[in-house]
Amino acid sequence: MTQSVKLVSKDRQLYDYTPKNRQSIEVPKGKPFKSRIAYSAAHVVCDPLASNDPLSDGQIDWETTMAYRHYLWSLGLSVAEAMDTAQRGMGLNWQTAKELIRRSITEARTVGGQVASGVGTDQLQPGPSVTLDDVEKAYLEQANFVEGEGGRIILMASRALAVCAKGPEDYERVYRTVLSNVSEPVILHWLGDMFDPALKGYWGSEGVERAMDACLRIIEDNEAKVDGIKISLLDDQKEIEMRRRLPASVKMYTGDDFNYPSLIKGDEQGYSHALLGIFDAIAPAAAAAMHALDAGDMKQYDALLEKTVPLSRHIFQKPTFSYKTGVVFLAYLNGHQSHFRMIGGSESARSIQHLSDLFVMADEASLLADPDLAVERMKTTLAQAGIR
Template sequence: MIELPAEDGTVTRYRPNREPRSFTRDSTPFRSRSVLAAAPVVGDPLAPNEPFGPPLGPPPAQALDWDATLAVRRELWSHGFTVAEGLDTAHRGAGLDWPTTAELIRRTGAAAAETGGRFAAGVWTDQLDPFSPHTRDAVVAAYEEQLDVVNEAGAQPIIQAGTPLAAAVQSPEEYAEVYAGLLRRSAKPAVLHWLLPEWVPGHAGYWGHQDPQAATEAFLAVVADNADRIDGVKVAPLSPEAEVALRRRLPAGVRFYTGDYDTYTDLIAGDEQGHSDALSPVFTPIAPLAAEALRTLDTGDTDSFRKQLGQAHELSAHLFQGPGRSTLFFKTGLVFLSWLSGHIGHFRMVWAEHGARSVPHLAQAYRLADELGLFPDPELAAHRIARFLDLSGFPQEGIGR
């Protein structure tokens, strides 16, 4: 038995699962949906990964535990997911600088080539000083530098909106010219990634308009003009209703990649007029279960898909809980569950974010994952959660001190 503390101060004696749930491991991509799983990184325990410190400088090897970080990606590939690399889930701009991110993309590319896995990678401008103004040419050069790294690594580019471009470019025509040039340079059809000002205030005026509706129209015009070079788009935050409305306006063949944490099952299942694909970190902790559900969807059985993936909603809601529709510290639970699952050998994170969630929060994450049968070795998971609780000041029976 394990004594699990709750956030309301109560304690529950919990009996862990003894037998792992049987999931079929299949590395072939899903047929009916494109699913990009944004993967977290694992910090090097001996690196100076201090809380909210400045971005780590070169050499990149000081920042990450490369073996553990790549193990998380191999686990996703083994279930058929495409890895979405170098996004905020990988601490991009929050402890990981561009040199480290470039090394991460290169190493992921090498691992993908070894395993046959697919991956996409973020293209941004974080090598620029965020506190200084930059010319349009400098911003475009930054995008191009990163795009070349992504192309060379064999990844699909995810071209991310950036505040330096918003500061340097004013008119819709200029945005159209910049994006057309980047898309021509891309070796593979790209994903356009646009975070709205609700999440990134510096994106106010993006696409050349302060008015949200006018900005959306300019964005859709860029997509329509370059549809043959665009795999899909991700726009967030959007309500499910707004996502469906925008999805229905995309040109034929251009996907909408949902990043929703709450209603992702319904959005992926879709309706008579279409469906969303997915680009999200939500799949990392539930990869075996989600893969099984997505393969059910491949057969056309939407009802069973909803039922299977719906089992994970409580765990997803817990891991991503926070203000509004987003939370800063969801990555903590992702790495914690990877450690409990035995995919990685320790629980240390960039920016010391392993300390960003409370002990009761992580105890509940363990319980929900264990109840779903997500741990390949339930006894290892039980041992590790007991050790974690004991070392966190919540003594457990049978744990030596």
Template sequence: MIELPDENGALTRYRPNREPRAFTSDSTPFRSRSVLAAAPVVGDPLAANEPFGPPLGPPPPQALDWEATLTIRRQLWSHGFTVAEALDTAHRGAGLDWPTAAELIRRTGTAAAEAGGRFAAGVGTDQLDPFSPHSRDAVVAAYEEQLDVVNEAGGQPVIQASAQLAQAVQSPEEYAEVYAGLLAKSARPALVHWLLPEWVPGHSGYWGHQDPAAATDAFLTVLADHADHIDGVKVAPLSPRAETALRRRLPAGIRFYTGDYDTYAELIAGDEQGFSDALSPVFTPIAPLAAEALRTLDNGDADTFRKQLGQAHALSAHLFAGPGRSTLFFKTGLVFLSWLSGHIGHFRMVWAEHGARSVPHLAQAYRLADELGLFADPELAAHRIARFLDMSGIPQEGSSR
């Protein structure tokens, strides 16, 4: 029995699940949907990965545990997912600088080739000083530097909206010219990734318009003009209704990649007018279950798919829940569950983000994952959660306290 705290701090005795579900690993890609799982990174426990630098100074460089980081990706490939690399889930721009992100992309490319897996990777301009103005030429050069790394590593580019570009250009025509050049240089059909000002204030006025409707029209024009070079788009945040409406306006052949972590099962299942594909971190902690559901969908059974993937809704909602900006710390739960699952040997994160979620939050993540039968070795998971709780001040049976 384990003494688990609930989110109100009350302790309850919990009997771990001793019978994991029998999931089958199948590394072949899904047939009916394109599903990209954004993967977190793991910090080097021997590095000085401090969260803050000196006053008015840059944060210290963050070092990764490369083997642990790549092991998470191999796990995703073993279930048929495409890995979405070097995005915000990998602490891009929030602990991971461009040189480290470039090394991550290269190493992922090598590991993908060895595993026979696929990956996509973020292309942005984060090597530029965010506090200084930059010319259009400088922004384009930054984009192209990153695009070259992704192309050479064998990845699919995910061209991310850039706050530096929003400062350097003003008109829809200028945006169209920049994106035309980048898409032409992409070795593979790219994803166009647009985070709205609600999440990134620096993207205000993107596509040359402050008005959201006009910006969306300009965005769709770029897509239509370069559809042969575009695999799909991700736009967030959008309500399910707004996502569906935008998806129906996309040029033929361009996918909409949902990042929704609430109603994602319904959006992926779709309706008589279409469906969403997916680019999301939501699949990383539920990879075996989600893969099973997606293969059911491959066989044409959307109703069973909804039921199978719906089982994970409580865990997904919990991992991404939180007031205000605490939702940004969903990565903590992803790495924690990877550790409990035995995929990695420790629970350390860059910028010390392993401390960003409460003990009750992580305990509930364990309970929900255990109840789903997600742990292939439930005894190991129970042992590790007990160790974690004991060192967090919640003595467990057999504790030496």
């Protein structure tokens, strides 16, 4: 029988909780998804024994980080590498991201896994001296690196471009330059300022409608070089609106960690593929749901994902950019890494009450693979907060 653990309630009281769900989610092995493309934006595991400053020079535990990617590939999920889930630009710099991308592409080849890698401009320090030429050169440096490694590109939003662009025409110029120089179609990424406040006003407007118009012009003008676009605005109606306005050849990849089940399921006019940070945390449920969708079993699809939504909304609650803490904590609870330490000390970005609620919600979604192990690790985390 699973032992109980003392958790912290919203009114700061302690209460006993015993995990109730002992049946793990089964995922069919060796069957690729047919009806949707599903990327999991994967987190990185820091090296807790490295003798360095974790705030300015975070080191990665390469063996455990690659093992987690193999776990995702074993479930049939594709990996979106070196994105914000991997603390890109929030602890993970370009030099380390290059090594992460190189290793991930190499490992993917050994198992036939799919990986697409983030390309940005984070080797530039945003500021008044940065020009559009600088942004283009930075994008192309990273794009050339990824394609040189034989990888696919996810063209991430640029903080430097957000600072130096004067209006939509500057975004059109930069994206035209970059897209004309890539070999294969890329996935664009529209990341809302709830994920990164430095991207406020991206595409040249703080209004979503005008920003969408500018983004769509870029896609239409460069259609042959755009595989799709991932939008992370946490607004399902805006995603549906844009999805319906995309050229027929361009895919929508949902980045909506609040409304992903309905967006992936779609409607009579279309659907979204997935490129989600939450798919790192709910990988078994996500993979099993994709198989259910392939089989046309909407009841099973709904059952698998409906209980993950409260968990996802909890993990991605404001401040949204701290969601990485919950993703890594769940990986720790499930034994994918031996510690709950993060680059830049980000394990402290969520409260012990937040982590207590996450534990319960993960159990309710059948996402604690080994409840006994999860209880022991939850107790260790609680003990660090003086709770025994």
